[in-house]
Amino acid sequence: MLKYRLGREENSPYKLEQHPREDASRALRIVRSRAREWGVDPQRLGVMGFSAGGEVAALVAYGPGDQDAAANEPIDRLNARPNFQILVYPGPLFIPGTVPADAPAAFLVAANDDPCCAVPALDVLMRYRAAGAPVEAHILSGGKHGFNMGARSTLRAVNTWPQRLADWLADRGLLEPSTGK
Numbered sequence: 612m613l614k615y616r617l618g619r620e621e622n623s624p625y626k627l628e629q630h631p632r633e634d635a636s637r638a639l640r641i642v643r644s645r646a647r648e649w650g651v652d653p654q655r656l657g658v659m660g661f662s663a664g665g666e667v668a669a670l671v672a673y674g675p676g677d678q679d680a681a682a683n684e685p686i687d688r689l690n691a692r693p694n695f696q697i698l699v700y701p702g703p704l705f706i707p708g709t710v711p712a713d714a715p716a717a718f719l720v721a722a723n724d725d726p727c728c729a730v731p732a733l734d735v736l737m738r739y740r741a742a743g744a745p746v747e748a749h750i751l752s753g754g755k756h757g758f759n760m761g762a763r764s765t766l767r768a769v770n771t772w773p774q775r776l777a778d779w780l781a782d783r784g785l786l787e788p789s790t791g792k
Contacts, residue, residue: 615667628705632670636677636691643689652789657695657715661759662728665701669735672696672715673707695783697776698735700728700756710738716745718779720772722754747779 615634618627625631639656646653660668676692695716717739721732732748739746751758754769764770780786 631667635671639691640689658693659697661699665698666704669705703731710742714744719748722751725756
């Protein structure tokens with residue numbers, strides 16, 4: 612779990628777009644830099660965000676990764692772009708106007724009755740479709756905003772959406788042991 616700097620807080624010294632992106636990028640670089648030690652395939656890293664966390668995931672998912680080949684610190688020479696993203700009722704900010712064809716594969720889930728974040732999820736879906744990039748979307752009929760992992764809802768679809776995510780991860784081969792690249 613990433614604890615990132617909050618730019619939305621009243622009197623926050625942090626910039627909404629800059630600091631959460633820096634924090635998420637640094638986290639991805641740290642994992643890539645220690646991948647061998649931790650037994651992680653550095654080419655199979657993803658980000659997952661709920662609501663505003665979905666905005667943070669989007670901040671790092673749609674750029675080149677901002678690696679600096681000439682950086683003094685080796686960790687800053689690593690790419691910070693995730694290989695896949697999971698957006699759960701993503702907030703409306705930082706969804707690009709277009710998605711590149713090489714965008715990280717995306718799994719989206721939102722509730723149709725979410726007044727905040729159903730539309731951003733649909734926007735991401737349509738932009739992925741236009742780009743021909745890999746995407747899977749689940750728009751639940753109910754659940755409103757903040758259904759999380761489903762424990763607060765009596766709706767079966769809300770309670771079982773994590774299984775749809777597990778299916779997607781399995782279909783992409785992401786639950787298989789890494790070949791240790």
